Amino acid sequence: MSTPVVGIVGAGQLARMTQPPAIALGVELRVLANSHDEGAAKVIVDTRIGDYRALADLQEFAKGCDAITFDHEHVPTDHIRALVAEGVNVHPGADALVHAQDKAVMRERLTAIGAPCPAWSRVTTVDDVERFAQEHGWPVVLKAVRGGYDGRGVWVVRSAKEARETVATGVELMAEAFVPFQRELAVLVARSPHGQGVSYPVVETVQEDGICVEVIAPAPAIDPEDAAQAQRIALKIANELGVTGLLAVEMFETEHGLVVNELAMRPHNSGHWTIEGARTSQFEQHLRAVLDLPLGSPKLTAKWVVMVNLLGGDEPDIFKRYEHVMAHDPGVKVHFYGKDVRPGRKIGHVTALGDDLDTVRAKARHAAVYLTSGEYT
Amino acid sequence: MSTPVVGIVGAGQLARMTQPPAIALGVELRVLANSHDEGAAKVIVDTRIGDYRALADLQEFAKGCDAITFDHEHVPTDHIRALVAEGVNVHPGADALVHAQDKAVMRERLTAIGAPCPAWSRVTTVDDVERFAQEHGWPVVLKAVRGGYDGRGVWVVRSAKEARETVATGVELMAEAFVPFQRELAVLVARSPHGQGVSYPVVETVQEDGICVEVIAPAPAIDPEDAAQAQRIALKIANELGVTGLLAVEMFETEHGLVVNELAMRPHNSGHWTIEGARTSQFEQHLRAVLDLPLGSPKLTAKWVVMVNLLGGDEPDIFKRYEHVMAHDPGVKVHFYGKDVRPGRKIGHVTALGDDLDTVRAKARHAAVYLTSGEYT
Incomplete structure (x- = not known):
């Protein structure tokens, strides 16, 4: 394969944010989209329109792809099994992905392998x-x-x-x-088909109404033994479940230790900070993993990295607010997903990084609040 | 403009490498390509085929673009003037660009403003x-x-x-x-239409047969006063010539001080290290400048950053060599321009970074030599 082709089922922001590392590596992306208006469809030339629930559409889509992966976890596992039976290279595979689709199956399996569950x-x-x-x-x-x-x-x-x-x-x-937790953590790991595993530093995630609003990397003041334990748990889950590609493990930090909350098998909101904050972004890492290439360094590029999600507000045109946030802080990074702005919808994120956590957090929050509400905090 | 459209005349690797920051910022790129096989045409949905020497093609291309800029410096200045007269927003403008097109005009002007010339x-x-x-x-x-x-x-x-x-x-x-120089340096600056200027650190460039093969950022052991002087010269040139967007100033370091060698008004090979090595890549910076947005931080993300160009060798399929270089160094970054490999052609580059210059340089060179020749050094 002189230039490998990776097919991504789904064309949302995760597929969109995979295009930059694909461009760098010379990997050709293809996406299966619902329409040409989706975020990834606007930036990936080889966009195919189809239904991820239809096996025939998936089969047609997979033709000529060196690997198939996902922007979301909704592709029926029977379809994935049918593709694999036809020789298509799919990551993650159905036996792993089912744990991200079915929470009861996930709990049964995590309980069986001794991962801490409620x-x-x-x-x-x-x-x-x-x-x-x-x-x-x-x-x-x-x-x-x-x-x-x-x-x-x-x-x-x-x-x-x-x-x-x-x-x-x-x-x-x-x-x-109900888990009376002190805070929420997330661990992002990658595992390649030949079994190499890599873990990013443990991060703290801040949720509001069940939606992730802020991620702090690394998790402030985490006990080093807890951090190592969290990484061990995530790598063990990836290994035992046979995950290929990325696995995000959301955890609760409690008085009595760590408890696994949810799993996601794809690039994850809790890893968006890695675009600027880690030597290898989660999107490049996922590409490397699904192509079975050696995994990249997960090291931080700064002492502290903070990502704040942009949730749509009343203003449909946030671009005109770039001027202020870029002038206010020349180091802040703005990511916009190419979506129509709707109240409450994740339309982008901002990332700030530096040596002092309070400063970094304030910068990221200021930019996010201004971009979404126009309020100067 | 809710999502601004930036048109780039030319579809080589510079336009290609502008797509990642455009995706992040939600800026829509359009390129004027010679064919759909060009590097940028493969990764930018809105690719138009046309001739940059034909005013009619440029006029058609510019329709609906919020700004027009260039992947190369070969567009006739008369055409640029005609576009501007019709209200098209072009950066850099003809009066600046002529200095990158005509070396005699450049020398006349630099001499007039007191920039050091041979x-x-x-x-x-x-x-x-x-x-x-x-x-x-x-x-x-x-x-x-x-x-x-x-x-x-x-x-x-x-x-x-x-x-x-x-x-x-x-x-x-x-x-x-003939300038008996000790080494070659380059300074990359950005200037926006409202006059804001930013300078990246001075870098050392290593040339072989007139082709840049390696860039070291920052220039090792440079006298701080020389570095400041180099940046002042570059910012002054940008200002005096009315450059909008990026300006790369290649200089000779001599026994008697700095001498300006060449100018380029676009993202430049001497700035590819900024993709991972600076908080704002030259490609993002150029987009911000041509859209008259506040410029981004040019700070280094590591103590040392080394970029080595990949010049095509005998092997047309360098992708199969990724496995070794990625396993050898999980921190090295490989960039491939989506071009056919031809001997001597710039087909990509690699970047390494870290605390120890000798180590970083060895890593970057090892990766580049292996990718292009298959030799393990």
């Missing part, structure tokens, strides 16, 4: 939830087994009455004990 | 060259006034006989005194 159980009725609460107490966290993201598909219920409303949605559910 | 003169006959040599000695450097690059269009002649061969080519010529 108490959990599949539930179908309100009685099931009440029984779970009798053992583990209220509140109970109900989660849609499949399809949730960014806080959607998660309900913290404090009584049987509240549980009833959630059960009535008809969604396949599981219950988890 | 002795020089327009020459048309062998007698002119001999007269110049009588005053300044042999060898004499003859340069094509227009159109030279990468060592082409430069002849170091040691006698009237050698001068005769060059004069016989019929090319419009100028003579420059």
Whole structure:
């Protein structure tokens, strides 16, 4: 393969942000998009329109690709198995990806390999939830087994009455004990088909309404043993689950140690800081992993790196606000995903870095607040 | 302009390497290419095919662009003036660009503003060259006034006989005194239409056969006063010539101080190290400048940064050599320009960075030698 072709199913911001390292490496990207208006479709020449739920579309898309990977985790595993049976090189594979698609399967497997999990159980009725609460107490966290993201598909219920409303949605559910955490952490690791693994430093993630709003790398004042333990857990999960490509492991830091919250098998919001903040961005790392190339250095490029998400506000044209944020801080990096601005929608992020955490955090936040609200903080 | 459109005339590696920061900033790039096989055409959706020497093609290309800039310096200044007269926003403008197109005009202007130049003169006959040599000695450097690059269009002649061969080519010529330099330096500055200027650190460039092969940032052991002087010279040239966008000033370091050698008004080979080695890459900086946005921080991201060019060798498929160089050094960054490999052609570059110059230089060279020759050094 003189210039390898990597096909990405889905054309959102993750595929879009994979194009810069692909350009550098001379890797040709192809994306399977819903429309030419999607973020990645605007910046990748070989954009194909199709339905990721249709096997025939996936088969056509995969022709001539040296590897296939994903912008999201919604491709049916049966389709992935069918592609692999036809000789298509897909990363991550179906046996790994199912753990990012089905939270109950994920919990079963993590429990089996000894990764720290909250108490959990599949539930179908309100009685099931009440029984779970009798053992583990209220509140109970109900989660849609499949399809949730960014806080959607998660309900913290404090009584049987509240549980009833959630059960009535008809969604396949599981219950988890509410974890009284001190903060949320994330570990991003990469694993290549030949088994090489690399871990980025552990980061702190700040969530609001279930949406990640800020990431601090490395996690401030983390106990070095906890950090090493978090990396070991993430690398072990990647290895045991046979993940190829990136794996993001979201964790809770609690009084009694670490607890795994969620998994994602792709570049992840908690790793956007790596574009400027690590010697190898998560997007380059993912490309290297799915092409089975040796993995790149995950080292930090500064003492502190802070990423703040841009959530759409009332102003549809944030470009006119660039002038202020760039003049205010010539070191801040603005990333815009080429999407229409809608209130609450992730439309981009900003990254700041430097030696003093408070300063870096203030710079990143100032830029994000100004870009999204026009307010000078 | 909610998402600004920047049109780049030319679709080589400079336009190609501008796409990553354009993606980050949400700036839409459009390129005017000779064919869809060119490096930038492969990674920019809005690729138009046309002839940069044809005003009609340029006019059509410019429609809907918020700014027009260049991948090369060969667009006729009359065409640029015509576009500007029609309201097109072009950076750099014709009055600046002419100094990068015509070396005699450049020398006249630099002499007028007091920038240090070698002795020089327009020459048309062998007698002119001999007269110049009588005053300044042999060898004499003859340069094509227009159109030279990468060592082409430069002849170091040691006698009237050698001068005769060059004069016989019929090319419009100028003579420059041969400068016995200690090493070559380059300073990259950016200037925006509203007049903001930024200078990157002074770098050392290593040339072989007139082609840049290696760049070291910052220039090792440079006298701080010389470095400041070099930056002052470059910023003054940018200001006096009304450059908008990037200006690369190549200089000789001599026993008697700095001498300006060449100018380029665009992202430049001597600035490729900035992609990983500076907080703002030259490509992002150029975009910010041509859009009249505040300029970004030119700070180094490491103590030492070394870039080595990849010149095509006998092997057309260098991708299969990635495995070794990435395994050998997980921190090395490989850039491939999506071009067919031809012997001697610039097909990419590698960048290494770190705390120890000898180590960094050895890493970059090892990667470059292996990628182009397959030799393990």
